[in-house]
Amino acid sequence: MPIAASRTTPGESRRPLIVDIRRGSLEDGPGIRSVVFFKGCPLRCVFCHNPETQEICPEIAFTEERCMHCGSCAKACPQAALDLSSPTRIDRDRCDLCGACEDACPTSALRIVGKYWPVDTLVELLLRDESFYRHSGGGVTLSGGECTLFPEYVATLLQRLKALGIHIAIETSGWFDYEVFAEKILPSVDLIFFDLKLMDADESRRYLGQSNERILENLRRLLAEPRRASRLEVRPRVPLIPGITDTRINLSRIVNCLCHLGPSTMSVVPYNPLGLAAYRRLGKSTPDLPTSFTNPDREAELIDTVRRLIAEADRPLAQLDRELTSKSVNREARTSVPALVA
Numbered sequence: 516m517p518i519a520a521s522r523t524t525p526g527e528s529r530r531p532l533i534v535d536i537r538r539g540s541l542e543d544g545p546g547i548r549s550v551v552f553f554k555g556c557p558l559r560c561v562f563c564h565n566p567e568t569q570e571i572c573p574e575i576a577f578t579e580e581r582c583m584h585c586g587s588c589a590k591a592c593p594q595a596a597l598d599l600s601s602p603t604r605i606d607r608d609r610c611d612l613c614g615a616c617e618d619a620c621p622t623s624a625l626r627i628v629g630k631y632w633p634v635d636t637l638v639e640l641l642l643r644d645e646s647f648y649r650h651s652g653g654g655v656t657l658s659g660g661e662c663t664l665f666p667e668y669v670a671t672l673l674q675r676l677k678a679l680g681i682h683i684a685i686e687t688s689g690w691f692d693y694e695v696f697a698e699k700i701l702p703s704v705d706l707i708f709f710d711l712k713l714m715d716a717d718e719s720r721r722y723l724g725q726s727n728e729r730i731l732e733n734l735r736r737l738l739a740e741p742r743r744a745s746r747l748e749v750r751p752r753v754p755l756i757p758g759i760t761d762t763r764i765n766l767s768r769i770v771n772c773l774c775h776l777g778p779s780t781m782s783v784v785p786y787n788p789l790g791l792a793a794y795r796r797l798g799k800s801t802p803d804l805p806t807s808f809t810n811p812d813r814e815a816e817l818i819d820t821v822r823r824l825i826a827e828a829d830r831p832l833a834q835l836d837r838e839l840t841s842k843s844v845n846r847e848a849r850t851s852v853p854a855l856v857a
């Protein structure tokens with residue numbers, strides 16, 4: 516039976532919106548997982564690989580390669596905001612995000628990004644894969660964007676899933692209100708992927724749009740949390756962005772910080788260019804970033820650098836070296852346009 520999410524008007528933008536729900540993922544935690552991508556992020560990383568999740572309000576996206584120029588969308592648009600002869604296609608000043616063009620488009624070339632899912636509806640969808648979670652040691656991962664922006668909604672969602680014994684992971688930028696997070700979200704979480712990008716405060720402001728003070732403090736507090744029955748795992752994750760986060764000085768400072776804080780694992784994530792097309796789909800200018808994947812030699816060199824930095828740290832943490840993982844994306848799996856699964 517199909518499950519429907521609802522559109523949100525701009526006036527309702529504080530309701531949590533979901534950009535995509537990816538079922539059957541093997542990349543966002545252990546086992547087979549469903550990944551829920553929330554819309555809205557407090558950071559503005561210049562290298563954001565998922566720009567559809569930055570703004571908290573709905574947006575309209577146009578995927579040119581999917582368009583067969585049938586004209587149905589322009590006929591359906593009450594605002595006359597669509598012009599098939601225009602290279603940008605959408606007059607975003609006129610568009611009120613009503614979604615009539617999305618309904619009319621036979622190929623999903625036009626799509627309203629960000630739909631509201633009542634918790635019951637979302638739980639119902641996520642539970643369709645419950646047997647996969649159980650047999651594979653998988654579960655549900657909340658990603659984004661920043662799911663911690665919606666503590667009440669997330670708390671209700673996670674309590675429902677946790678009551679059924681489902682493993683929960685979250686992916687976070689680390690920029691959240693710790694007290695609220697600890698009260699509402701942390702009790703239901705088994706695994707936290709915590710992004711650690713830049714150690715220099717000025718560079719953080721320049722490349723992430725926020726100082727890193729709160730991020731570092733939150734990581735410190737999380738790693739100092741009693742490990743409730745050894746269940747919670749906090750895994751710092753470092754995206755390797757060429758010339759920005761993958762510099763030796765930044766990696767050295769990250770490794771030294773982690774060796775002092777003592778997580779048992781860490782991951783590095785080699786750069787991939789898959790997010791660049793999303794900027795175009797949203798009508799935004801594309802950031803000045805490499806258009807190709809990190810080649811395997813460079814990836815191996817960076818991992819080797821991190822291993823050497825761990826060995827040379829003030830307090831080398833041998834376990835961190837043993838558990839260091841590199842999370843390259845599956846290129847084939849991530850080249851398709853995200854589609855909301857229902």
Ligand code: SF4
Nearest residue numbers: 592610611613614616
């Ligand atoms: S969302 Fe509505 S107003 Fe905007 S382009 Fe589509 S039909 Fe027109």
Ligand code: SF4
Nearest residue numbers: 582583585586588620
């Ligand atoms: S309805 Fe879809 S396929 Fe047809 S012209 Fe509009 S965007 Fe292209």
